Amino acid sequence: GAPPTPLPLPMCYDWGESSEGSVFVVEGEVGWLSCPLFSHPSVYNYTSTQSAGHNLFWYHLPEGQDLEQCCLVHTKDRERLWLQPTTASDTGQYICMLRNKSSCSKIGIRLTVLRPDDATRGVKCALPVAVAPTEKIVPLQKGATLDCPDLQDAIKMSESKPEVQWYFASALKNVEVGFHLLIHVMQEEHQGIYYCRVQYQRRNQTLNFTRSINVSAICETPFLLTNIHVALSLTLSVPLSLPKQPSIMNPTNDQIFTVKTGKEVRLVCRGHLPFVLNNPSRHIWWTVDGETLDKFPDRFREENRDWTLESVLVIQNFQSKDLKREFNCSVRNEKGFDTRRAQLEEEVTLPSVELGCGLGVTLLLMLLLFVVYHVFWLELLLLYRSWFGTDERHTDDKEYDVYISYARNSEEEQFVLSTLRRVLENELGYSVCIFDRDSLPGGTITDETLSFVARSRRLLVVVSPGYASQGSQALLELKAGIDNMALGGHLRVILVQYKPVRRQGWVRELRRARVALALVRWQGDKSRELSSRFWKRLRVELPVRRDPLTFHLNAG
Numbered sequence: 001g002a003p004p005t006p007l008p009l010p011m012c013y014d015w016g017e018s019s020e021g022s023v024f025v026v027e028g029e030v031g032w033l034s035c036p037l038f039s040h041p042s043v044y045n046y047t048s049t050q051s052a053g054h055n056l057f058w059y060h061l062p063e064g065q066d067l068e069q070c071c072l073v074h075t076k077d078r079e080r081l082w083l084q085p086t087t088a089s090d091t092g093q094y095i096c097m098l099r100n101k102s103s104c105s106k107i108g109i110r111l112t113v114l115r116p117d118d119a120t121r122g123v124k125c126a127l128p129v130a131v132a133p134t135e136k137i138v139p140l141q142k143g144a145t146l147d148c149p150d151l152q153d154a155i156k157m158s159e160s161k162p163e164v165q166w167y168f169a170s171a172l173k174n175v176e177v178g179f180h181l182l183i184h185v186m187q188e189e190h191q192g193i194y195y196c197r198v199q200y201q202r203r204n205q206t207l208n209f210t211r212s213i214n215v216s217a218i219c220e221t222p223f224l225l226t227n228i229h230v231a232l233s234l235t236l237s238v239p240l241s242l243p244k245q246p247s248i249m250n251p252t253n254d255q256i257f258t259v260k261t262g263k264e265v266r267l268v269c270r271g272h273l274p275f276v277l278n279n280p281s282r283h284i285w286w287t288v289d290g291e292t293l294d295k296f297p298d299r300f301r302e303e304n305r306d307w308t309l310e311s312v313l314v315i316q317n318f319q320s321k322d323l324k325r326e327f328n329c330s331v332r333n334e335k336g337f338d339t340r341r342a343q344l345e346e347e348v349t350l351p352s353v354e355l356g357c358g359l360g361v362t363l364l365l366m367l368l369l370f371v372v373y374h375v376f377w378l379e380l381l382l383l384y385r386s387w388f389g390t391d392e393r394h395t396d397d398k399e400y401d402v403y404i405s406y407a408r409n410s411e412e413e414q415f416v417l418s419t420l421r422r423v424l425e426n427e428l429g430y431s432v433c434i435f436d437r438d439s440l441p442g443g444t445i446t447d448e449t450l451s452f453v454a455r456s457r458r459l460l461v462v463v464s465p466g467y468a469s470q471g472s473q474a475l476l477e478l479k480a481g482i483d484n485m486a487l488g489g490h491l492r493v494i495l496v497q498y499k500p501v502r503r504q505g506w507v508r509e510l511r512r513a514r515v516a517l518a519l520v521r522w523q524g525d526k527s528r529e530l531s532s533r534f535w536k537r538l539r540v541e542l543p544v545r546r547d548p549l550t551f552h553l554n555a556g
């Protein structure tokens with residue numbers, strides 16, 4: 001058979017050399033070439049050519065050589081040819097060729113590797129930079145962020161986070177250095193060329209490249225002139241650049257500091273002190289009566305904050321004679337001087353003594369009332385009842401005021417018959433019912449008990465250990481009383497304790513009732529006097545008797 005005919009290479013369309021001109025790189029730094037075909041994405045689009053089966057080839061033609069003789073440098077399908085790093089011999093023409101089986105295009109591009117000395121272009125203090133600076137315009141008094149050009153490309157190639165170093169010919173004040181450079185407040189003296197050097201690691205090699213930014217200031221909004229001393233001499237023309245004369249922003253002409261004698265006083269002074277190029281000396285300071293603070297004893301102190309051009313005069317233990325002193329804040333730079341007096345005013349103090357006294361008296365009075373109420377509340381209650389309480393005798397048809405229920409044949413029986421009954425009947429004037437004394441012989445005990453209880457206004461239960469044992473008369477009385485009270489029969493049950501009783505000894509009815517009922521305790525000999533607490537408490541529980549003879553309003 002015949003030998004296979006070689007596949008004909010397609011004719012390559014030649015776009016000649018790129019009109020974008022040469023690409024410059026500093027020797028030793030990182031450089032890269034982008035295929036100029038892709039500068040016209042409407043014709044060649046990297047993504048779409050990839051899908052059409054195209055391959056990208058880079059050729060390097062040293063001066064005076066042909067493409068046929070030389071030198072495929074890169075066959076990887078990349079938009080860019082990376083030179084990491086460049087050497088002097090990399091200078092020359094590069095061909096970028098896009099080819100598939102049936103079509104081919106190529107374009108040339110020139111690379112120039114500069115010696116570092118040539119890259120500084122003879123400018124003092126400049127770093128070698130191959131690429132022209134990008135322009136950045138920042139309004140005066142505004143902040144700005146500078147991004148290092150091409151940093152994003154380095155991030156793609158780097159194996160770790162790149163480092164960025166910033167350089168500026170003048171001393172960098174008022175800036176923050178990092179990945180980006182922040183200018184907080186743009187000033188005229190911040191104008192100039194900023195350099196950034198990006199450094200990154202790749203295959204154990206430290207690679208770098210340098211870029212520059214030309215920062216210039218513009219006056220975007222007219223500067224506020226009210227605080228500037230020289231404004232008075234300006235006519236309608238607004239200066240395009242800031243005045244360089246210093247001025248005092250605080251205290252303003254009509255600012256008044258309120259002071260308090262005996263206290264620490266802080267007077268804050270803020271200056272506007274523009275840099276004058278080549279002379280950075282700027283001052284802000286306080287004087288007292290025209291003298292600097294070192295002439296004064298330690299009551300006056302100055303706190304300077306250089307970075308905000310602020311000076312604080314601290315006066316310890318302010319005295320009224322200080323009100324007559326002249327406290328001036330002054331600023332000075334190469335171009336001028338400004339001074340302003342701080343106006344002080346004594347703070348009006350409230351008549352605190354009088355106020356305190358009034359408050360004290362009120363509190364004392366309230367305390368007194370509180371004490372009086374707690375000591376004499378029983379007396380007050382009795383007094384109140386005697387004036388405003390209603391006499392139940394007029395509103396019901398009951399016969400007895402008090403029905404006394406107690407355990408028969410006990411210590412309490414003696415107490416009931418000789419003390420309780422006597423005092424209630426003879427001294428306080430109540431009608432008392434005691435079953436054993438008042439019931440008629442012959443009737444049914446149950447019926448009679450119920451009827452007596454129902455005819456009484458109060459059921460006075462004298463609790464004792466054996467009170468209301470099963471089947472006793474007392475239990476009957478207690479049940480009658482509680483039932484009557486529960487059914488709204490205008491009867492109230494009062495508990496009187498002659499001797500301390502353990503609660504466990506009480507019958508169930510009594511334990512339940514105790515929650516809702518008053519318990520008046522007999523306290524031995526202390527309770528014998530009619531003026532004692534026992535009788536007062538008992539009288540509070542008993543119906544009202546408006547008999548003046550029975551009032552004993554002396555404290556027990």
Ligand SMILES: *[C@@H]1O[C@H](CO)[C@@H](O)[C@H](O)[C@H]1NC(C)=O
Nearest residue numbers: 028029085197199206207208
């Ligand atoms: C930048 O890289 C070049 C070549 O590796 C090296 O000579 C130079 O010192 C580097 N510059 C800095 C600032 O690291």
Ligand SMILES: *[C@@H]1O[C@H](CO)[C@@H](O)[C@H](O)[C@H]1NC(C)=O
Nearest residue numbers: 041042044045046047048049
């Ligand atoms: C390139 O082509 C792709 C797909 O055809 C499209 O998504 C992309 O936007 C194109 N890019 C440009 C720069 O035109």
Ligand SMILES: *[C@@H]1O[C@H](CO)[C@@H](O)[C@H](O)[C@H]1NC(C)=O
Nearest residue numbers: 049052053054100101102103
């Ligand atoms: C080569 O690319 C051209 C256009 O870019 C396309 O029309 C053609 O089909 C491609 N050929 C092959 C074999 O993929």
Ligand SMILES: *[C@@H]1O[C@H](CO)[C@@H](O)[C@H](O)[C@H]1NC(C)=O
Nearest residue numbers: 133135192193213214215216
């Ligand atoms: C920086 O920009 C200013 C104003 O646009 C221009 O006058 C100056 O020549 C530029 N400097 C450099 C080094 O490009």
Ligand SMILES: *[C@@H]1O[C@H](CO)[C@@H](O)[C@H](O)[C@H]1NC(C)=O
Nearest residue numbers: 289290326327328339340341
């Ligand atoms: C203090 O400032 C006032 C202006 O506020 C000025 O008239 C005065 O002369 C100054 N005094 C001193 C001692 O500088």
